[in-house]
Amino acid sequence: MNMWTRRKWMGSAMGSAVGASLLPLIGAGCKQEPESPEKKQGGASGFRPDIEIKLVAERGEAAIWNGKKTPVLQFRGEVLHGRKDALRESGGYLGPTLDFVRGERVRIRFENKLDEPTIVHWHGMIVPEAADGHPQLAIKPGESYTYEFKVINRAGTYWYHPHPHGRTGFQVYHGLGGALIVRAPAEKSIGLPAGADEHLLVIQDRRADDENRFQYVAKMSNRMMMDRMMGILGDRVLVNGQAYKTIKVARRPNRLRLLNLSNARLYKLAWSDGLPMHVIGTDGGLLSGEEGPRKVPFVVLGPAERVEVWKDFSTHKAGSEVKLISEEYSLLMGMGMGGNRRMMKMGPDNGGGLGEKLTIAKFQINDDAATPGELPKLPGQKPKLAKATREIKTTLSFRMMRGFLNGKQWDMKDMTHVDPDETLKLNESVIWTFDNSSAPGMLMPHPIHLHGVQFRILERNGGGADDLVKGVLDTGDNDTVMVFAGDVLKIQVTPTVPGLFVYHCHNLEHEDAGMMRNFRVT
Template identity: 45%
Template structure:
């Protein structure tokens, strides 16, 4: 593992907090000592959970146990179905109901600071897991929030400044599901037929310990491992019956992008995205899934013979013409998933060959199966007329200068925000996400340049905290052949909190900023990029 001087960073952070807490609105919650936090007596919790972050040794590969960081949970109050344990290193699946009031006692038992983000959930600033709230070992942080999200699939993970990538890599992540009445009326597959798939890539040493070694190019591209894990397990195989299933898929990798498709060419049927169910099922030849994105699939094994199987794969994609110097290794299992993974002048994204994600084995013939609904959940679409200030576009400019990824020309500062990042509460904003080419030279614009221009010619999954947003438009400003290999795999019709911005692409979204004031992050969810400072605050006031 790489060494990070987190003690020095935390000293500086906490010193800044004590100085600025009175001066900066919204920061008065920062550094409320976790051990002194007591429940709000007026908050009548329906669910109470004790959640710990701790070290553990677990079985992942045959042979020696692997040392990991792990969330463990205990249900203190609420339905017995609230927590579902997974084998391995991932945290328990947390199952919420819309309208529940939730209290979570988060305890840090790690030898380093930590804080937890409820990714995709619409919660107040102090409950969102901003890194300003990171707590030390043996401290506790109290979360209290009401579940206002509609039915869907979210997740939780560490969000500690400059430690997010290694902490998530070592295991600090888990799935969240939300259910509601509208979803139940649809009769979607449930129970054993509602299957989570958390996809991650990892690398291991000869004695089964996680390898996380960052050279310059791994930092630039993000860490790519050479072993695919699903739900924390290698060579993941699922026995299924001849009926319909609901798959909840999370890309929990640090940086790897997946092009998901069925091995026999069957179309992918999507029924949900990051923020919940779609209006109607959508058929695609494949689905692009960037880090932090979720997709829900309907898959019907009816008509398949017991003893047969079908594989969920990640197909090859990218621009083969962008290899430089003949040494590019772009992410295939055989040649490019491990090690530095890119070569001195290799292409910064893509995958050379299909890789196996999970295998579904048909083990039992049955005749009873639900039918795919023609319509799912009504979704009011935002238009330009809904925007609070139609003449204002909030920019998110992706750039790089001085070996540093930036957003809007700046890297992360705990309490910093610019005028363009100050957002009125209870407003609806139009946001444009684009690549800032200034200072990059022609290589960035045409995808064939050298050095840092080449490094910037890569995708970035941009995540916005707070409420989910809608995609207004995707425009390919600079055409390249790599885009042709991915363009049919984007689902633009659903609620989102993370959007994959391809090289040369400009995306406009419409996002509400309702209910809560304070600091809400936006950042690249390539976690190595995030830890390098590719993160900023929106200040909602």
């Protein structure tokens, strides 16, 4: 028996109590099976997992740069039962990459070995509420929480990260996060590049001191104001938890899964060779044949968003190099308060590092003979959306270093509070408007994320996106969407799992500053 399995699993009294209170809310008609609270303690149950994984959050050290190792927080994992290739090491400080097949039943035994509360959320995954990592489910140090869900999402690129309110930004920044891939047999017939021609790039920015320690929100007052307003922006790019990433590629088409796991940075991703980006997928999987592949000069990727790109390296010389870069950009923001608010251009000169030109990764093309490929033909039509029966609206604002949704904040004393207009009916389509133009306070860009659903973006006025408009995709299935300053954006949401879920800004410094609310699906 190894070190992992010998350790005793502690039951979570808090998790059980909360689970019991949530249980009546998981009713019939749910695509997911109800869970019993006992299972939080890892006891026997009727749920028979195809895959069982142990996941631990703990302190560690990572060799990222020359010199001293960087103290990090990290997820470590192990397959206890089922396919061993459902988990593979990320290579850096990030948690293992989880690789599931649609339809599989998954049990994840999570243990908190940090010295503060935490809980894990499976970003983009549609799971029962008890498995969603709601902040009220946060467990104390030494406690464990067992997640059980069937993988019902479309094949796509998802991720996981902590979600304890007020500490999410800190924990993610220090290394807690990982990729989660969902595959489906049907995807194979499309003939996309696979195996060694498929690459996963988890993109993060960090600041570090002379001793290679990550620097979170600055203590210095001016910088601290900037950090809390813009979110943490780092000047060093890490890919898959490593610095100076060079990826060797064959001279043929490759498939790239790009994940923005940065706390606050938005990237304007482009190829250094000036060729367009061919987008084949978004947050929730591949685009339909009617929507993609989509050719754009660059891709705007906000915090927590993912994009899949097809790239033909056969047109490059053997031994040459092409870079994935983030081009310089500026964004409009509404600065100043009350009647004095005016739209200002924020960029590398005045945005605390916002919009800086950065190199993300270098692709080194190998010496093989070139094998050109054709753009893949994606199957299917754009899904026909049901007629929406209701409209709801949320205003976004930021003032006094705090974020607001409809003028309200996350309530730590009542973490299950839901307003009447935050109640959605199961399987009912609603049009949800996010208005980032009218509320008092500063107007900032906010990446808005809804738990428990994949949604469709209907329209936006595009205010504030400034020179980024050509790379804002607004297509396919999404769980996170950039709402720019001055923007009014409409999405269509059709929840398929009942329960209590959160929606929030995924600029993690904004989220921790209260920019999160519940919605309930009944």
